[in-house]
Amino acid sequence: MTGIGAIFRKELADHFSSYRFVILFALIAMVSLITTYMVGIGLSEELSGIAKPKFVFLMLFTSTGPLFSLVQFVAFFGPLIGLILGFDSINRERSAGTLSKLASQPIYRDSIINGKFLSGVFTIAIMLMSILLVVSGLGLTLIGVVPGVEEVWRIFIYLIISIFYISFWLGISILFSILFRGIATSALATLAIWIFFSFFVSMGATVVANAMVPLDRATMEDPEMVMRHVRLQRVVSLLSPMQLYNDSTAIIIDPMRKTTGSLVLMGAVERLLSERFRRPLGLSQSIYVVLPHLITLIAVTFICFGLSYYVFMRQEIRPI
Protein backbone atom coordinates (compact mmCIF):
# COMPACT_ATOMS: atom_id res chain seq x y z
CA MET A 1 0.00 0.00 0.00
CA THR A 2 2.38 2.69 -1.14
CA GLY A 3 1.56 6.21 -0.17
CA ILE A 4 -1.22 5.43 2.24
CA GLY A 5 1.04 6.08 5.24
CA ALA A 6 2.12 9.48 3.95
CA ILE A 7 -1.47 10.51 3.19
CA PHE A 8 -2.71 9.19 6.53
CA ARG A 9 -0.07 11.22 8.39
CA LYS A 10 -0.78 14.39 6.48
CA GLU A 11 -4.55 14.12 6.85
CA LEU A 12 -4.26 13.40 10.55
CA ALA A 13 -2.04 16.44 11.03
CA ASP A 14 -4.56 18.48 9.04
CA HIS A 15 -7.45 17.30 11.21
CA PHE A 16 -5.77 17.96 14.50
CA SER A 17 -4.46 21.37 13.57
CA SER A 18 -7.66 22.61 11.95
CA TYR A 19 -9.88 25.13 13.68
CA ARG A 20 -12.97 23.13 12.89
CA PHE A 21 -11.62 20.17 14.87
CA VAL A 22 -10.73 22.36 17.84
CA ILE A 23 -14.14 24.02 17.85
CA LEU A 24 -15.97 20.72 17.45
CA PHE A 25 -13.97 19.05 20.17
CA ALA A 26 -14.40 21.95 22.57
CA LEU A 27 -18.14 22.01 21.94
CA ILE A 28 -18.61 18.29 22.46
CA ALA A 29 -16.35 18.15 25.50
CA MET A 30 -18.22 21.07 27.05
CA VAL A 31 -21.70 19.64 26.46
CA SER A 32 -20.73 16.17 27.65
CA LEU A 33 -19.08 17.51 30.79
CA ILE A 34 -22.09 19.68 31.65
CA THR A 35 -24.49 16.81 30.96
CA THR A 36 -22.47 14.37 33.05
CA TYR A 37 -22.11 16.86 35.83
CA MET A 38 -25.84 17.46 36.08
CA VAL A 39 -26.68 13.78 35.77
CA GLY A 40 -23.98 12.89 38.32
CA ILE A 41 -25.19 15.44 40.87
CA GLY A 42 -28.75 14.22 40.43
CA LEU A 43 -27.73 10.60 40.79
CA SER A 44 -25.66 11.13 43.91
CA GLU A 45 -28.56 13.03 45.52
CA GLU A 46 -31.08 10.35 44.66
CA LEU A 47 -28.82 7.56 45.77
CA SER A 48 -27.62 9.08 49.02
CA GLY A 49 -28.52 6.95 51.99
CA ILE A 50 -29.77 3.94 50.02
CA ALA A 51 -27.86 0.90 48.86
CA LYS A 52 -26.31 1.50 45.48
CA PRO A 53 -28.12 -0.48 42.79
CA LYS A 54 -26.21 -2.59 40.32
CA PHE A 55 -24.83 -0.87 37.24
CA VAL A 56 -25.17 2.56 38.77
CA PHE A 57 -22.15 3.72 36.82
CA LEU A 58 -23.85 3.09 33.50
CA MET A 59 -26.74 5.28 34.60
CA LEU A 60 -24.33 8.15 34.17
CA PHE A 61 -24.63 7.63 30.44
CA THR A 62 -28.29 6.76 30.19
CA SER A 63 -30.08 9.00 32.70
CA THR A 64 -31.66 11.89 30.92
CA GLY A 65 -31.19 14.47 33.65
CA PRO A 66 -32.70 17.89 32.99
CA LEU A 67 -31.67 17.96 29.31
CA PHE A 68 -30.68 14.72 27.63
CA SER A 69 -28.49 11.76 28.34
CA LEU A 70 -24.99 11.46 27.04
CA VAL A 71 -25.99 8.56 24.81
CA GLN A 72 -28.76 10.63 23.26
CA PHE A 73 -26.38 13.52 22.74
CA VAL A 74 -23.86 11.36 20.87
CA ALA A 75 -26.63 9.78 18.79
CA PHE A 76 -27.90 13.17 17.70
CA PHE A 77 -24.69 15.17 17.52
CA GLY A 78 -22.23 12.41 16.59
CA PRO A 79 -23.17 12.46 12.89
CA LEU A 80 -22.07 16.09 12.73
CA ILE A 81 -18.55 15.05 13.71
CA GLY A 82 -18.36 12.65 10.80
CA LEU A 83 -19.94 15.11 8.40
CA ILE A 84 -17.72 18.01 9.37
CA LEU A 85 -14.56 15.94 9.12
CA GLY A 86 -15.32 14.71 5.61
CA PHE A 87 -17.58 16.99 3.61
CA ASP A 88 -14.75 18.71 1.72
CA SER A 89 -12.10 16.00 1.72
CA ILE A 90 -11.99 15.33 -2.02
CA ASN A 91 -13.54 18.38 -3.64
CA ARG A 92 -11.25 20.79 -1.80
CA GLU A 93 -8.25 18.96 -3.26
CA ARG A 94 -9.92 19.02 -6.64
CA SER A 95 -10.52 22.75 -6.61
CA ALA A 96 -7.05 23.50 -5.25
CA GLY A 97 -5.51 21.42 -8.05
CA THR A 98 -3.74 19.15 -5.60
CA LEU A 99 -5.77 16.09 -6.50
CA SER A 100 -4.25 15.72 -9.96
CA LYS A 101 -0.82 16.23 -8.48
CA LEU A 102 -1.46 13.59 -5.83
CA ALA A 103 -2.71 11.21 -8.49
CA SER A 104 0.40 11.77 -10.62
CA GLN A 105 2.67 10.59 -7.80
CA PRO A 106 3.66 6.91 -7.77
CA ILE A 107 0.87 5.79 -5.45
CA TYR A 108 -2.24 3.73 -6.03
CA ARG A 109 -5.26 5.88 -6.45
CA ASP A 110 -7.14 4.11 -3.68
CA SER A 111 -4.44 5.11 -1.19
CA ILE A 112 -5.83 8.64 -1.44
CA ILE A 113 -9.33 7.72 -0.37
CA ASN A 114 -8.27 4.98 2.06
CA GLY A 115 -5.81 7.30 3.76
CA LYS A 116 -8.43 9.98 4.07
CA PHE A 117 -11.07 7.65 5.46
CA LEU A 118 -8.72 5.96 7.92
CA SER A 119 -7.39 9.24 9.25
CA GLY A 120 -10.97 10.40 9.74
CA VAL A 121 -11.87 7.22 11.62
CA PHE A 122 -8.75 7.56 13.76
CA THR A 123 -9.65 11.16 14.60
CA ILE A 124 -13.18 10.11 15.55
CA ALA A 125 -11.85 7.28 17.72
CA ILE A 126 -9.48 9.55 19.59
CA MET A 127 -12.17 12.17 20.05
CA LEU A 128 -14.75 9.74 21.43
CA MET A 129 -12.31 7.84 23.58
CA SER A 130 -10.94 10.91 25.28
CA ILE A 131 -14.45 12.24 25.91
CA LEU A 132 -15.64 8.93 27.37
CA LEU A 133 -12.58 8.78 29.61
CA VAL A 134 -13.02 12.33 30.86
CA VAL A 135 -16.71 11.75 31.46
CA SER A 136 -16.01 8.51 33.34
CA GLY A 137 -13.44 10.27 35.48
CA LEU A 138 -15.87 13.03 36.32
CA GLY A 139 -18.54 10.45 37.06
CA LEU A 140 -16.21 8.60 39.40
CA THR A 141 -15.65 11.65 41.54
CA LEU A 142 -19.32 12.65 41.46
CA ILE A 143 -21.04 9.41 42.39
CA GLY A 144 -18.09 7.69 44.03
CA VAL A 145 -18.73 4.27 42.55
CA VAL A 146 -16.06 2.32 40.73
CA PRO A 147 -17.40 0.67 37.57
CA GLY A 148 -17.37 -3.12 37.52
CA VAL A 149 -15.67 -5.19 34.86
CA GLU A 150 -18.91 -5.73 32.98
CA GLU A 151 -19.66 -2.03 33.01
CA VAL A 152 -16.24 -1.26 31.56
CA TRP A 153 -16.87 -3.82 28.82
CA ARG A 154 -20.24 -2.33 28.08
CA ILE A 155 -18.75 1.14 27.78
CA PHE A 156 -16.03 -0.24 25.54
CA ILE A 157 -18.54 -1.91 23.22
CA TYR A 158 -20.56 1.28 23.22
CA LEU A 159 -17.41 3.12 22.12
CA ILE A 160 -16.80 0.71 19.26
CA ILE A 161 -20.40 0.97 18.03
CA SER A 162 -20.22 4.74 18.22
CA ILE A 163 -17.01 4.80 16.19
CA PHE A 164 -18.71 2.73 13.48
CA TYR A 165 -21.78 4.91 13.60
CA ILE A 166 -19.87 8.16 13.20
CA SER A 167 -17.64 6.55 10.54
CA PHE A 168 -20.81 5.83 8.60
CA TRP A 169 -21.50 9.55 8.51
CA LEU A 170 -17.88 10.20 7.58
CA GLY A 171 -18.38 7.81 4.66
CA ILE A 172 -21.51 9.68 3.58
CA SER A 173 -19.73 13.02 3.67
CA ILE A 174 -16.72 11.70 1.73
CA LEU A 175 -19.09 10.26 -0.86
CA PHE A 176 -20.73 13.66 -1.24
CA SER A 177 -17.38 15.39 -1.51
CA ILE A 178 -16.63 13.09 -4.45
CA LEU A 179 -20.02 13.52 -6.10
CA PHE A 180 -20.29 17.30 -5.76
CA ARG A 181 -17.64 19.62 -7.13
CA GLY A 182 -18.68 22.57 -4.98
CA ILE A 183 -17.68 22.57 -1.32
CA ALA A 184 -20.79 24.48 -0.27
CA THR A 185 -22.99 22.06 -2.21
CA SER A 186 -21.55 19.01 -0.52
CA ALA A 187 -21.79 20.68 2.90
CA LEU A 188 -25.48 21.42 2.32
CA ALA A 189 -26.14 17.95 0.96
CA THR A 190 -24.59 16.26 3.99
CA LEU A 191 -26.60 18.47 6.32
CA ALA A 192 -29.75 17.66 4.40
CA ILE A 193 -29.11 13.92 4.75
CA TRP A 194 -28.50 14.35 8.46
CA ILE A 195 -31.73 16.25 8.97
CA PHE A 196 -33.61 13.78 6.80
CA PHE A 197 -32.49 10.81 8.86
CA SER A 198 -32.87 12.47 12.22
CA PHE A 199 -36.34 13.96 11.77
CA PHE A 200 -38.06 12.89 8.63
CA VAL A 201 -37.56 9.15 8.74
CA SER A 202 -39.36 8.85 12.07
CA MET A 203 -42.05 11.22 10.80
CA GLY A 204 -42.23 9.27 7.57
CA ALA A 205 -42.57 6.06 9.55
CA THR A 206 -45.69 7.44 11.23
CA VAL A 207 -47.09 8.65 7.93
CA VAL A 208 -46.48 5.32 6.19
CA ALA A 209 -47.97 3.38 9.09
CA ASN A 210 -51.02 5.64 9.14
CA ALA A 211 -51.49 5.30 5.43
CA MET A 212 -51.03 1.55 5.19
CA VAL A 213 -52.69 0.48 8.42
CA PRO A 214 -54.96 3.37 9.46
CA LEU A 215 -55.97 3.35 13.10
CA ASP A 216 -59.41 4.80 13.73
CA ARG A 217 -61.88 4.23 16.52
CA ALA A 218 -62.94 0.84 15.15
CA THR A 219 -59.55 -0.61 14.45
CA MET A 220 -58.10 0.74 17.70
CA GLU A 221 -60.04 -2.00 19.44
CA ASP A 222 -58.45 -4.67 17.31
CA PRO A 223 -55.08 -5.67 18.80
CA GLU A 224 -54.10 -7.28 15.52
CA MET A 225 -54.38 -3.99 13.69
CA VAL A 226 -52.57 -2.06 16.37
CA MET A 227 -49.73 -4.51 16.21
CA ARG A 228 -49.47 -4.33 12.47
CA HIS A 229 -49.44 -0.55 12.69
CA VAL A 230 -46.67 -0.45 15.25
CA ARG A 231 -44.63 -3.10 13.49
CA LEU A 232 -44.76 -1.22 10.20
CA GLN A 233 -43.77 1.99 11.89
CA ARG A 234 -40.75 0.28 13.43
CA VAL A 235 -39.60 -1.30 10.23
CA VAL A 236 -39.70 2.01 8.38
CA SER A 237 -37.95 3.88 11.16
CA LEU A 238 -35.15 1.30 11.17
CA LEU A 239 -34.19 2.63 7.75
CA SER A 240 -32.47 5.40 9.61
CA PRO A 241 -29.02 4.49 10.91
CA MET A 242 -29.78 6.81 13.78
CA GLN A 243 -32.57 4.50 14.89
CA LEU A 244 -30.31 1.49 14.50
CA TYR A 245 -27.70 3.14 16.64
CA ASN A 246 -30.17 4.29 19.26
CA ASP A 247 -31.64 0.82 19.63
CA SER A 248 -28.36 -1.01 19.81
CA THR A 249 -26.60 1.34 22.21
CA ALA A 250 -29.64 1.49 24.47
CA ILE A 251 -29.46 -2.26 24.99
CA ILE A 252 -25.71 -2.39 25.36
CA ILE A 253 -25.42 0.41 27.83
CA ASP A 254 -28.59 -0.39 29.80
CA PRO A 255 -28.66 -4.02 31.04
CA MET A 256 -32.25 -3.59 32.25
CA ARG A 257 -33.51 -3.38 28.70
CA LYS A 258 -34.10 -6.76 27.22
CA THR A 259 -35.56 -6.16 23.83
CA THR A 260 -35.31 -3.70 21.00
CA GLY A 261 -38.99 -4.27 20.34
CA SER A 262 -41.56 -1.95 21.74
CA LEU A 263 -43.79 -2.97 24.61
CA VAL A 264 -46.89 -2.90 22.45
CA LEU A 265 -45.53 -5.66 20.25
CA MET A 266 -45.00 -8.10 23.06
CA GLY A 267 -47.35 -10.81 24.03
CA ALA A 268 -48.93 -10.65 27.46
CA VAL A 269 -46.67 -13.27 29.03
CA GLU A 270 -43.58 -11.79 27.49
CA ARG A 271 -44.45 -8.37 28.84
CA LEU A 272 -45.18 -9.75 32.23
CA LEU A 273 -41.83 -11.53 32.29
CA SER A 274 -39.85 -8.50 31.28
CA GLU A 275 -41.57 -6.24 33.75
CA ARG A 276 -41.89 -8.61 36.62
CA PHE A 277 -38.38 -9.83 36.89
CA ARG A 278 -36.25 -6.76 36.92
CA ARG A 279 -33.00 -8.55 36.65
CA PRO A 280 -30.29 -7.26 34.38
CA LEU A 281 -29.39 -9.05 31.19
CA GLY A 282 -25.93 -10.57 30.92
CA LEU A 283 -23.49 -8.86 28.57
CA SER A 284 -23.47 -11.69 26.06
CA GLN A 285 -27.27 -11.73 26.09
CA SER A 286 -27.39 -7.97 25.47
CA ILE A 287 -25.07 -8.37 22.52
CA TYR A 288 -27.18 -11.24 21.24
CA VAL A 289 -30.30 -9.10 21.34
CA VAL A 290 -28.77 -6.28 19.29
CA LEU A 291 -26.62 -8.40 16.99
CA PRO A 292 -28.85 -7.85 13.93
CA HIS A 293 -28.73 -4.10 14.56
CA LEU A 294 -24.98 -4.15 14.98
CA ILE A 295 -24.38 -6.13 11.84
CA THR A 296 -26.63 -3.83 9.85
CA LEU A 297 -24.89 -0.76 11.23
CA ILE A 298 -21.44 -2.10 10.37
CA ALA A 299 -22.68 -3.21 6.96
CA VAL A 300 -24.08 0.19 6.02
CA THR A 301 -20.79 1.77 7.11
CA PHE A 302 -18.85 -0.51 4.78
CA ILE A 303 -21.38 -0.12 1.97
CA CYS A 304 -21.14 3.63 2.27
CA PHE A 305 -17.35 3.60 2.13
CA GLY A 306 -17.38 1.02 -0.64
CA LEU A 307 -19.65 3.24 -2.69
CA SER A 308 -17.36 6.25 -2.35
CA TYR A 309 -14.39 4.02 -3.19
CA TYR A 310 -16.13 2.80 -6.34
CA VAL A 311 -17.17 6.26 -7.49
CA PHE A 312 -13.75 7.73 -6.78
CA MET A 313 -11.86 4.99 -8.64
CA ARG A 314 -14.00 5.46 -11.71
CA GLN A 315 -13.93 9.22 -11.76
CA GLU A 316 -11.55 10.98 -14.07
CA ILE A 317 -9.01 13.20 -12.41
CA ARG A 318 -8.23 16.22 -14.54
CA PRO A 319 -6.43 19.37 -13.63
CA ILE A 320 -8.85 22.26 -13.81
Place this chain on the structure above:
Amino acid sequence: MDQRAIVETHQLSKSYGNQVAVSDLTFSIQESEIFGFLGPNGSGKTTTLLMLLGLTEPTSGWARVANCDPVKEAIKVKKVVGYIPENIGFYDDMDAIENLKFIARLNNIPDSISSIKIEEALESVGLKEEAEKKVGAYSRGMRQRLGIAEIHIKEPSIAFLDEPTLGLDPEGTNRIIEYIQSLSREKNMTILLSSHDLKQVQKISDRIGIMIKGRMIAVGPIEELAKEKLGVDDKEISLDDVYMKYFQEVSA
Protein backbone atom coordinates in the same frame (compact mmCIF):
# COMPACT_ATOMS: atom_id res chain seq x y z
CA MET B 1 24.26 10.79 -30.53
CA ASP B 2 22.69 7.51 -29.61
CA GLN B 3 19.03 8.34 -29.32
CA ARG B 4 16.02 6.21 -28.66
CA ALA B 5 12.39 6.97 -28.11
CA ILE B 6 11.49 7.33 -24.44
CA VAL B 7 7.91 8.41 -25.11
CA GLU B 8 6.05 6.80 -27.94
CA THR B 9 2.42 6.78 -29.01
CA HIS B 10 0.62 4.93 -31.74
CA GLN B 11 -2.78 6.10 -33.01
CA LEU B 12 -3.61 7.28 -29.55
CA SER B 13 -7.20 8.56 -29.37
CA LYS B 14 -9.49 9.82 -26.69
CA SER B 15 -13.08 10.88 -27.03
CA TYR B 16 -15.60 12.02 -24.47
CA GLY B 17 -18.95 10.86 -25.77
CA ASN B 18 -19.16 12.31 -29.27
CA GLN B 19 -16.46 14.86 -28.66
CA VAL B 20 -13.05 13.86 -29.90
CA ALA B 21 -10.28 15.26 -27.71
CA VAL B 22 -7.31 13.51 -29.28
CA SER B 23 -7.41 11.55 -32.51
CA ASP B 24 -4.86 9.17 -34.01
CA LEU B 25 -1.85 10.64 -32.31
CA THR B 26 1.39 9.00 -33.38
CA PHE B 27 4.64 10.61 -32.33
CA SER B 28 7.69 9.97 -30.23
CA ILE B 29 10.08 11.88 -28.02
CA GLN B 30 13.77 10.98 -27.92
CA GLU B 31 15.70 10.53 -24.75
CA SER B 32 17.08 13.72 -23.17
CA GLU B 33 15.57 16.12 -25.69
CA ILE B 34 13.37 19.11 -24.99
CA PHE B 35 10.16 18.70 -26.92
CA GLY B 36 8.02 21.81 -27.37
CA PHE B 37 4.35 20.90 -27.40
CA LEU B 38 2.34 23.65 -29.06
CA GLY B 39 -1.28 24.21 -29.85
CA PRO B 40 -4.22 26.47 -29.04
CA ASN B 41 -6.25 26.04 -25.87
CA GLY B 42 -8.46 22.99 -25.94
CA SER B 43 -6.46 21.29 -28.66
CA GLY B 44 -5.94 18.17 -26.56
CA LYS B 45 -2.46 18.75 -25.16
CA THR B 46 -3.42 18.22 -21.53
CA THR B 47 -5.50 15.15 -22.41
CA THR B 48 -2.46 13.72 -24.20
CA LEU B 49 -0.30 14.33 -21.13
CA LEU B 50 -2.88 12.67 -18.89
CA MET B 51 -2.97 9.63 -21.13
CA LEU B 52 0.82 9.40 -21.10
CA LEU B 53 0.70 9.52 -17.30
CA GLY B 54 -1.96 6.88 -17.00
CA LEU B 55 -4.43 9.25 -15.35
CA THR B 56 -6.83 8.91 -18.27
CA GLU B 57 -7.41 5.78 -20.30
CA PRO B 58 -7.19 6.17 -24.07
CA THR B 59 -10.23 5.20 -26.11
CA SER B 60 -7.99 3.45 -28.61
CA GLY B 61 -4.33 3.20 -29.56
CA TRP B 62 -1.44 2.83 -27.19
CA ALA B 63 1.36 4.76 -25.56
CA ARG B 64 4.66 3.70 -24.06
CA VAL B 65 6.55 5.82 -21.58
CA ALA B 66 10.01 4.62 -20.52
CA ASN B 67 9.11 1.19 -21.88
CA CYS B 68 6.00 0.90 -19.72
CA ASP B 69 2.35 0.89 -20.61
CA PRO B 70 0.71 3.81 -18.76
CA VAL B 71 -2.61 1.96 -18.57
CA LYS B 72 -1.31 -1.24 -17.01
CA GLU B 73 1.85 -0.05 -15.28
CA ALA B 74 0.74 3.37 -14.10
CA ILE B 75 2.80 3.23 -10.93
CA LYS B 76 6.01 2.47 -12.84
CA VAL B 77 5.32 5.33 -15.22
CA LYS B 78 4.55 7.76 -12.42
CA LYS B 79 7.83 6.84 -10.75
CA VAL B 80 9.90 8.07 -13.68
CA VAL B 81 7.71 10.98 -14.77
CA GLY B 82 7.42 14.32 -13.02
CA TYR B 83 4.28 16.20 -13.93
CA ILE B 84 3.52 19.84 -13.29
CA PRO B 85 -0.11 20.55 -14.19
CA GLU B 86 -1.22 23.86 -15.64
CA ASN B 87 -2.72 25.13 -12.40
CA ILE B 88 -0.10 23.77 -10.13
CA GLY B 89 -1.63 22.72 -6.84
CA PHE B 90 0.03 23.07 -3.48
CA TYR B 91 -1.47 22.91 -0.04
CA ASP B 92 -1.96 26.58 0.79
CA ASP B 93 -1.89 26.11 4.54
CA MET B 94 1.47 24.38 4.50
CA ASP B 95 4.83 26.03 3.87
CA ALA B 96 7.16 25.15 1.01
CA ILE B 97 9.21 22.67 3.03
CA GLU B 98 6.12 20.82 4.27
CA ASN B 99 4.69 20.63 0.77
CA LEU B 100 7.91 19.23 -0.66
CA LYS B 101 8.34 16.83 2.24
CA PHE B 102 4.87 15.44 1.58
CA ILE B 103 5.76 14.87 -2.08
CA ALA B 104 9.01 13.20 -1.03
CA ARG B 105 7.14 10.86 1.28
CA LEU B 106 4.70 9.94 -1.47
CA ASN B 107 7.73 9.05 -3.56
CA ASN B 108 9.15 6.87 -0.82
CA ILE B 109 12.12 9.12 -0.21
CA PRO B 110 13.12 8.83 3.47
CA ASP B 111 12.96 12.03 5.50
CA SER B 112 16.69 12.01 6.22
CA ILE B 113 17.50 12.20 2.51
CA SER B 114 14.64 14.46 1.52
CA SER B 115 15.48 17.22 4.00
CA ILE B 116 18.87 17.71 2.33
CA LYS B 117 17.33 17.53 -1.13
CA ILE B 118 14.61 20.02 -0.23
CA GLU B 119 17.15 22.53 0.95
CA GLU B 120 19.17 22.16 -2.24
CA ALA B 121 16.09 22.38 -4.44
CA LEU B 122 14.74 25.50 -2.75
CA GLU B 123 18.17 27.08 -3.01
CA SER B 124 18.43 26.34 -6.72
CA VAL B 125 15.06 27.93 -7.54
CA GLY B 126 15.72 30.92 -5.28
CA LEU B 127 13.00 30.22 -2.71
CA LYS B 128 15.25 29.69 0.30
CA GLU B 129 14.21 32.95 1.93
CA GLU B 130 10.52 32.12 1.59
CA ALA B 131 10.83 28.46 2.56
CA GLU B 132 8.87 28.86 5.76
CA LYS B 133 6.14 31.04 4.30
CA LYS B 134 2.73 29.46 3.73
CA VAL B 135 2.35 28.63 0.06
CA GLY B 136 -1.01 30.43 0.08
CA ALA B 137 0.94 33.69 0.25
CA TYR B 138 3.10 32.85 -2.79
CA SER B 139 2.89 34.71 -6.06
CA ARG B 140 2.25 32.86 -9.28
CA GLY B 141 5.90 32.90 -10.22
CA MET B 142 6.94 31.55 -6.85
CA ARG B 143 4.46 28.70 -7.12
CA GLN B 144 5.84 27.75 -10.53
CA ARG B 145 9.35 27.82 -9.11
CA LEU B 146 8.18 25.59 -6.27
CA GLY B 147 6.89 23.25 -8.97
CA ILE B 148 10.37 23.13 -10.49
CA ALA B 149 11.75 22.45 -7.01
CA GLU B 150 9.38 19.51 -6.80
CA ILE B 151 10.92 18.12 -10.00
CA HIS B 152 14.34 18.50 -8.36
CA ILE B 153 13.20 16.44 -5.36
CA LYS B 154 11.66 13.68 -7.42
CA GLU B 155 14.46 13.61 -10.00
CA PRO B 156 12.40 11.87 -12.68
CA SER B 157 13.95 10.93 -16.00
CA ILE B 158 11.06 12.59 -17.85
CA ALA B 159 9.26 15.82 -16.94
CA PHE B 160 5.88 16.89 -18.33
CA LEU B 161 5.50 20.62 -17.87
CA ASP B 162 2.05 21.94 -18.76
CA GLU B 163 2.18 25.70 -19.34
CA PRO B 164 4.84 26.42 -16.73
CA THR B 165 5.17 30.04 -17.84
CA LEU B 166 1.46 30.87 -18.08
CA GLY B 167 0.65 34.25 -16.56
CA LEU B 168 4.20 35.05 -15.55
CA ASP B 169 5.99 38.33 -16.06
CA PRO B 170 8.90 38.35 -18.58
CA GLU B 171 11.50 38.10 -15.85
CA GLY B 172 9.71 35.17 -14.22
CA THR B 173 9.30 33.47 -17.58
CA ASN B 174 13.01 33.78 -18.28
CA ARG B 175 13.86 32.29 -14.91
CA ILE B 176 11.58 29.30 -15.38
CA ILE B 177 12.97 28.70 -18.87
CA GLU B 178 16.50 28.80 -17.47
CA TYR B 179 15.62 26.30 -14.80
CA ILE B 180 14.10 23.99 -17.38
CA GLN B 181 17.22 24.26 -19.48
CA SER B 182 19.43 23.44 -16.54
CA LEU B 183 17.27 20.43 -15.65
CA SER B 184 17.77 19.16 -19.16
CA ARG B 185 21.53 19.83 -19.22
CA GLU B 186 22.56 18.91 -15.70
CA LYS B 187 20.22 16.03 -14.95
CA ASN B 188 19.90 14.83 -18.54
CA MET B 189 16.14 14.93 -18.22
CA THR B 190 13.75 14.48 -21.11
CA ILE B 191 11.35 17.39 -21.09
CA LEU B 192 7.98 17.75 -22.69
CA LEU B 193 7.11 21.41 -22.50
CA SER B 194 3.69 22.67 -23.43
CA SER B 195 3.50 26.41 -23.81
CA HIS B 196 2.04 29.33 -25.72
CA ASP B 197 5.20 31.32 -25.36
CA LEU B 198 6.60 30.59 -28.81
CA LYS B 199 9.77 32.65 -28.44
CA GLN B 200 10.80 30.78 -25.34
CA VAL B 201 9.91 27.43 -26.85
CA GLN B 202 11.99 28.24 -29.89
CA LYS B 203 14.91 29.17 -27.67
CA ILE B 204 15.17 25.86 -25.87
CA SER B 205 13.35 23.16 -27.84
CA ASP B 206 15.17 20.54 -29.86
CA ARG B 207 12.00 19.57 -31.65
CA ILE B 208 8.42 20.76 -31.59
CA GLY B 209 5.04 19.26 -32.20
CA ILE B 210 2.00 21.31 -33.19
CA MET B 211 -1.35 20.00 -32.13
CA ILE B 212 -4.57 21.51 -33.42
CA LYS B 213 -8.07 20.15 -32.83
CA GLY B 214 -6.84 16.88 -31.41
CA ARG B 215 -4.45 16.13 -34.28
CA MET B 216 -0.71 16.41 -34.44
CA ILE B 217 -0.22 18.60 -37.49
CA ALA B 218 3.54 18.72 -37.55
CA VAL B 219 6.49 17.24 -35.70
CA GLY B 220 10.15 18.03 -36.14
CA PRO B 221 12.95 20.52 -35.60
CA ILE B 222 11.86 24.11 -36.16
CA GLU B 223 14.25 24.67 -39.10
CA GLU B 224 12.88 21.67 -40.92
CA LEU B 225 9.30 22.73 -40.45
CA ALA B 226 10.17 26.23 -41.60
CA LYS B 227 11.84 24.89 -44.73
CA GLU B 228 8.87 22.69 -45.47
CA LYS B 229 6.16 25.28 -44.88
CA LEU B 230 7.73 28.60 -45.71
CA GLY B 231 10.34 27.39 -48.11
CA VAL B 232 13.11 29.34 -46.42
CA ASP B 233 16.36 28.02 -45.09
CA ASP B 234 17.11 30.70 -42.59
CA LYS B 235 18.25 30.27 -39.03
CA GLU B 236 16.58 33.53 -38.15
CA ILE B 237 13.10 32.26 -38.91
CA SER B 238 10.65 32.83 -36.07
CA LEU B 239 8.46 30.06 -34.72
CA ASP B 240 5.52 32.46 -34.73
CA ASP B 241 5.42 32.50 -38.54
CA VAL B 242 5.64 28.73 -38.82
CA TYR B 243 2.97 28.23 -36.20
CA MET B 244 0.59 30.73 -37.75
CA LYS B 245 1.07 29.18 -41.17
CA TYR B 246 0.04 25.78 -39.86
CA PHE B 247 -2.80 27.28 -37.93
CA GLN B 248 -4.22 29.13 -40.94
CA GLU B 249 -3.97 26.02 -43.07
CA VAL B 250 -6.02 24.00 -40.62
CA SER B 251 -8.59 26.73 -40.11
CA ALA B 252 -9.03 27.19 -43.83
